[in-house]
Amino acid sequence: MKKTPLYDEHLKLGARMVEFAGWAMPVQYKGLREEHDCVRSAVGLFDVSHMGEIFVRGEKALDCLEWLTTNHVAKLKAGEAHYTLLMNDKGGIVDDLIIYCIEPKLNYLVCANASNVEKDFQWISKHSQGADVTNESDQWAQIAVQGPKGVQLLSKVFDVDFDQKVGRFKFRPFQFQGAECLVARTGYTGEDGAEIFVPVEAAVGLWQQLLSLGEPFGVQACGLGARDTLRTEMKMSLYGHEIDDETNPYEAGLGWVVKPKDKDFLSKDIVLTAKQDGLKRKLVGFKMTERGIARHGYRIVDQQGAEIGLVTSGCPSPSLNENLGIGYVQATQAEVGQQIFIDIRNRRVAAEVVKTPFLKR
DSSP states (O other), rough: EEEEEHHHHHHHTTTTOOOOOOOEEESSSSHHHHHHHHHHSSEEEEEEEEEEEEEESSTHHHHHHHHHSSSSSOOOOOBBBBEEEEEEESEEHHHHHHHEEEEEEEEEEEOOOOOGGHHHHHHHHHTTTOOEEOOOOOEEEEEEHHHHTTHHHHHHTTTOOOHHHTTTTBBEEEEOOOOOEEEEEESSSSSEEEEEEEGGGGGHHHHHHHHHGGGGOOOOOEEEEHHHHHHHHTTTOBBTTOTTOOOOOTTTOOOGGTTTOOOOOTTTHHHHHHHTTTSSEEEEEEEEEESSSOOOTTTEOOOOOOOEEEEEEEEEETTTTTTEEEEEGGGGOOTTTTTEEEEEEEEEEEEEEOOOOSSSO
8 A cells, every 4th residue: 555755644643544546545633524624614734645746748748638638728828727527539537637737838737536647647648649748646745725724824834925826726836945846726625725736855844834834723634534525515526436437527517627619629529429419317416305324326216216326425514414415317307406315225215406516615
């Protein structure tokens, strides 16, 4: 099992460690609910060093990424980032990514999901069109600073007015103890904050500094458990749950990052044909109206017990005190207000399709 540069720091803080995508990762420290609430009300720190950093450089860098991804890479200026989908040749999603434009046309950082780093690297390399593609994940750690007080903490750590210097989905380099970090105003919680790409050798020092300077703001280290409940409340997709190699972006509700009028991309015709023919299933959010917790893989059924879909994610919501879920249902069953049932250990438990995100920020 791989360890992040912050592994020993997690043990010092009493973290409960679990295996995730081949990595030893903290699932919680003081407790999931306390960590979740800390991010919603103050500021939390997440070790996300298991994520991948793939660089695409050279004169063909833009051509490579425009062809492989759905969003319009050519529109990115230096210091801008966007969320996008890496497509396969069958209309499915290889991964969901954030692409950071370091130098337009010539230099991009692709942040990949931990479980997909090698797959993404091989796929981008195979379709490089002559671009220089390098997997530099072992050179970088990544720390997410998330919560309404996150910007104040970042201002203190980097000695700048962070709010003025870095806008939403923007990033810029900052020095920390002689190491150049890339600090991006992005996240996976629905809260303000940043994700910091820090060279491995400076990661422990930065983590300790964030915890120390964050004390007046109520900072806490947070684990994967809270990361999952936070993203679920916002109906943010997790690869292997809401999306995979066979998912059409439109059925996943990700049409907003597909730009067919602006550009061509791999398997565009397949993606658009499926949409035009009428989607057979749609990803919805639902809340339980009877006692029960929906979990990944549970069947979604109608009143007669016929299967109409599958749960992709589910959890009790610390912010809303309701049991929430995300799942695919037949398109005819996807309207807000539709009653559905979750098959929980052979017991039909009522739920209702609701508007998402569940939590308004």
